[in-house]
Amino acid sequence: MKVPRISPVFVLLVFFAFPALVHATRIGDVTDLDWSEQTFRFLSLRDAAVRNAVLGSVFMGISCGLFGGYVVARRLALFGDTLSHAVLPGVALGFLWSRTKDPVAIFVGATVAGLLGTVVVAWIRKTTRVKEDSALGLVLSGFYAVGICILTVIQEMEFGNQSGIDKFLFGQAAALSSADVGLMGAVAMGALMMVTLLNKELLVTSFDEGFAGSVGVPVEFMRYVLLVGLTFAVVSSLQAVGVVLVSALLITPAATAYLLTDRMGTLLLLSALFGIAGGLLGSYGSFLGNNLPTGPFMVLACTSFFVVAFFGGPKHGLISKWLRRRNRVRQVSFENTMKAAYQVLESGDFSKESVTVGALADRRRTSVAEARREADDLVKAGFASMVCSDNAGSLYSQDARLSLTPAGWERACQIVRNHRLWELYLTNEACYAADHVHEDAEKIEHVLGEKVVRHLERILKDPRRDPHGSAIPSLEDIERGAGLSTNPSSATGYFRQN
Amino acid sequence: MREEFFPPFDYGSVFVNPWLSDFESTFQVVLMGFFVCLACGVIGNFVVARRLALVGDAISHSLLPGIAIAFVFTSSRSLPAMLIGAAVAGVLTTVLIELIHRKSRVKPDAAIGIVFTTLFAIGVVIISIWLDNVHLDADCVLYGEIGLVPLRESFILGVASLGPSPIATMGAVALLDIVLVIVFYRVLLVTSFDVGLARSLGMPVNAAHYGLMIALALTIVAAFEAVGVVLVVAMLIFPAVTVGFFFERLPVLLIGVPPLSLAYSFGGFHLAKWLDCSIAGAMVVIAGALFVVAWLLGPKGGLFWQWSLSSSFQGDRKSITEVGS
Numbered sequence: 001m002k003v004p005r006i007s008p009v010f011v012l013l014v015f016f017a018f019p020a021l022v023h024a025t026r027i028g029d030v031t032d033l034d035w036s037e038q039t040f041r042f043l044s045l046r047d048a049a050v051r052n053a054v055l056g057s058v059f060m061g062i063s064c065g066l067f068g069g070y071v072v073a074r075r076l077a078l079f080g081d082t083l084s085h086a087v088l089p090g091v092a093l094g095f096l097w098s099r100t101k102d103p104v105a106i107f108v109g110a111t112v113a114g115l116l117g118t119v120v121v122a123w124i125r126k127t128t129r130v131k132e133d134s135a136l137g138l139v140l141s142g143f144y145a146v147g148i149c150i151l152t153v154i155q156e157m158e159f160g161n162q163s164g165i166d167k168f169l170f171g172q173a174a175a176l177s178s179a180d181v182g183l184m185g186a187v188a189m190g191a192l193m194m195v196t197l198l199n200k201e202l203l204v205t206s207f208d209e210g211f212a213g214s215v216g217v218p219v220e221f222m223r224y225v226l227l228v229g230l231t232f233a234v235v236s237s238l239q240a241v242g243v244v245l246v247s248a249l250l251i252t253p254a255a256t257a258y259l260l261t262d263r264m265g266t267l268l269l270l271s272a273l274f275g276i277a278g279g280l281l282g283s284y285g286s287f288l289g290n291n292l293p294t295g296p297f298m299v300l301a302c303t304s305f306f307v308v309a310f311f312g313g314p315k316h317g318l319i320s321k322w323l324r325r326r327n328r329v330r331q332v333s334f335e336n337t338m339k340a341a342y343q344v345l346e347s348g349d350f351s352k353e354s355v356t357v358g359a360l361a362d363r364r365r366t367s368v369a370e371a372r373r374e375a376d377d378l379v380k381a382g383f384a385s386m387v388c389s390d391n392a393g394s395l396y397s398q399d400a401r402l403s404l405t406p407a408g409w410e411r412a413c414q415i416v417r418n419h420r421l422w423e424l425y426l427t428n429e430a431c432y433a434a435d436h437v438h439e440d441a442e443k444i445e446h447v448l449g450e451k452v453v454r455h456l457e458r459i460l461k462d463p464r465r466d467p468h469g470s471a472i473p474s475l476e477d478i479e480r481g482a483g484l485s486t487n488p489s490s491a492t493g494y495f496r497q498n
Numbered sequence: 499m500r501e502e503f504f505p506p507f508d509y510g511s512v513f514v515n516p517w518l519s520d521f522e523s524t525f526q527v528v529l530m531g532f533f534v535c536l537a538c539g540v541i542g543n544f545v546v547a548r549r550l551a552l553v554g555d556a557i558s559h560s561l562l563p564g565i566a567i568a569f570v571f572t573s574s575r576s577l578p579a580m581l582i583g584a585a586v587a588g589v590l591t592t593v594l595i596e597l598i599h600r601k602s603r604v605k606p607d608a609a610i611g612i613v614f615t616t617l618f619a620i621g622v623v624i625i626s627i628w629l630d631n632v633h634l635d636a637d638c639v640l641y642g643e644i645g646l647v648p649l650r651e652s653f654i655l656g657v658a659s660l661g662p663s664p665i666a667t668m669g670a671v672a673l674l675d676i677v678l679v680i681v682f683y684r685v686l687l688v689t690s691f692d693v694g695l696a697r698s699l700g701m702p703v704n705a706a707h708y709g710l711m712i713a714l715a716l717t718i719v720a721a722f723e724a725v726g727v728v729l730v731v732a733m734l735i736f737p738a739v740t741v742g743f744f745f746e747r748l749p750v751l752l753i754g755v756p757p758l759s760l761a762y763s764f765g766g767f768h769l770a771k772w773l774d775c776s777i778a779g780a781m782v783v784i785a786g787a788l789f790v791v792a793w794l795l796g797p798k799g800g801l802f803w804q805w806s807l808s809s810s811f812q813g814d815r816k817s818i819t820e821v822g823s
Contacts, residue, residue, distance in 0.1 A: 247615060296626075310601075318601055
């Protein structure tokens with residue numbers, strides 16, 4: 001047992017020692033490293049640029065993930081897209097003003113531009129008949145065009161060439177400076193504080209503004225808080241994912257979390273985690289590909305989480321939904337067969353313990369082969385057993401006999417009881433005609449729970465007969481189970497007392 | 499290398515010289531811009547009326563992987579290959595958005611956001627891994643290279659040269675859009691404004707929708723290399739909304755598209771000449787400026803008219819209350 005304990009340490013040692021060999025080469029200059037060496041370099045965090053990229057991705061994941069939760073809950077996804085495009089002129093102007101890639105100037109410029117964009121959208125909506133989607137599109141493309149114009153001018157200028165302003169279009173996490181990362185950290189901390197301090201207010205306004213207003217939450221104020229926070233999150237993430245794709249970091253992690261949980265707190269947590277993981281995977285992928293733009297890789301990583309959750313989510317995933325539906329179909333088919341068996345037994349006044357497959361087929365209105373298959377399924381599920389008759393060959397003919405096990409008998413009684421109780425409820429309490437209630441009861445018999453059944457029995461004063469005169473199986477019948485063949489006449493209870 | 503942001507404005511070098519010394523390339527760029535605006539503006543009127551503006555944005559982004567893959571396979575800018583790629587990508591976009599929003603509880607707006615960003619990211623990755631600096635620049639995707647259009651090979655039809663092939667293609671697409679709109683005018687009009695009425699008249703509502711989407715995709719693909727994926731949205735929305743401040747009837751809105759297109763391409767070209775910036779960007783800046791002017795002064799819902807109406811109404815109310823007291 002000693003070897004496995006040592007080997008991880010050894011691997012880790014190699015892991016951390018190895019990057020020293022390639023440490024001298026600068027990021028971006030390296031072209032001939034294979035992917036495993038690049039992986040070592042990335043995971044060991046020896047390079048300052050890698051450290052910045054990793055920290056930046058984490059902070060970006062936190063702020064975008066948290067605000068994204070509210071974006072998805074409030075259906076602001078396309079607004080987030082508009083906001084992310086509208087900050088471009090601010091980025092360019094901040095850059096023009098500071099003449100370097102000064103994070104503070106760019107942050108201020110981008111925030112102002114983003115907020116101006118939101119104000120213009122609101123203003124267009126308020127003063128004109130232009131529809132919301134057109135208003136968003138106008139601001140998105142108009143602001144973006146101004147940004148592109150300034151950007152192309154800057155690229156002509158002396159300081160613009162080697163500045164890396166083009167990194168703002170598709171993102172480059174490896175180009176983050178420690179000042180950038182500091183800013184992103186501040187925004188992430190702010191987002192965390194906002195979510196914890198204003199948790200209740202944000203939650204209520206996100207789902208029911210009217211109610212929020214009535215209980216004294218400042219709805220307008222919360223909307224502005226969210227808007228400003230969202231702008232901060234977008235602006236601080238720009239350099240890592242780029243202007244064009246930052247909206248994906250808002251939408252996709254939150255939508256993934258939305259597929260996995262119903263609670264806002266869990267959603268925010270998961271969304272931030274997916275954002276972090278997507279950011280890390282994305283910057284790793286771009287690092288492997290010799291510093292390709294990070295934005296697209298982050299988006300693809302986030303989308304791959306979404307695809308996994310979309311198909312494999314435990315509650316809302318496509319596969320689990322499909323499995324649940326298949327189980328339900330199977331269950332309903334079992335229950336219908338058991339009900340038919342009960343009815344066949346009932347038609348013989350419970351004088352026999354088993355039913356023939358032929359009688360079952362008659363009752364279910366199917367072929368003998370089909371009834372035989374259903375009977376076999378029941379046997380497999382433990383609800384019934386096949387009884388061997390004298391003639392061995394008849395096990396596969398319509399004379400083969402099926403008898404319910406105690407579990408099967410109980411379920412059959414429950415289904416028949418549910419059916420007949422519901423028919424009685426519809427005729428007596430909901431004033432349906434007696435010949436209109438069967439279809440409805442056919443559906444609901446499979447889903448009525450014990451609690452509802454007790455309630456129905458109370459309302460109907462413990463009935464004994466359904467509207468068609470058949471006896472409703474009572475709890476005693478169910479509990480009697482296998483013992484009924486000894487006293488068949490008393491199996492169906494007693495008459496109604498009214 | 500330039501020092502200042504705004505170069506000194508020189509009327510001669512901005513407005514006169516391009517038309518005297520570089521007439522051919524100037525004319526070709528302006529013509530290309532005009533065709534782009536014309537095609538987009540005609541289709542855009544229906545896009546805006548159907549509230550599909552952001553769907554247009556999503557589609558323009560998600561066509562990128564189709565175009566990029568067509569590039570990888572044919573290693574040329576052959577239009578048929580790009581069209582096939584874009585058509586596949588366009589259909590995929592629609593199908594994926596429907597799938598996500600039908601089969602899960604994700605809302606349609608988030609579904610649009612997820613699908614188009616993902617497809618766009620795939621396109622950018624393909625371009626930056628296989629195509630960068632060879633045929634297609636990742637930045638060009640974002641704002642187009644309309645200034646390079648005159649340098650492209652000529653389109654030869656029979657014996658006559660029809661100018662650089664992007665211009666010939668764009669012109670053909672613009673013409674096709676106009677002809678389609680004229681031929682199917684009634685169907686497009688009714689299905690855009692009253693789906694119920696269109697159904698009761700037996701009009702093919704779904705066919706009209708998909709036909710419009712295909713025309714939109716075709717227009718975006720043709721305009722793609724000139725103006726990029728984001729600015730094409732502006733070309734779709736701005737003309738319809740701007741004319742909407744002056745007129746309300748759809749035929750007039752459509753007739754307003756050519757003059758506006760001329761203004762966009764002409765103004766954009768000269769603005770870009772002055773500032774030395776992206777021509778496509780400058781065209782949209784002109785479009786934005788004209789929109790703001792229309793927003794302020796337009797007689798149908800312009801801010802100035804609203805203000806004068808409300809102030810005269812308040813004056814009336816004041817006089818009424820004075821009389822009452």
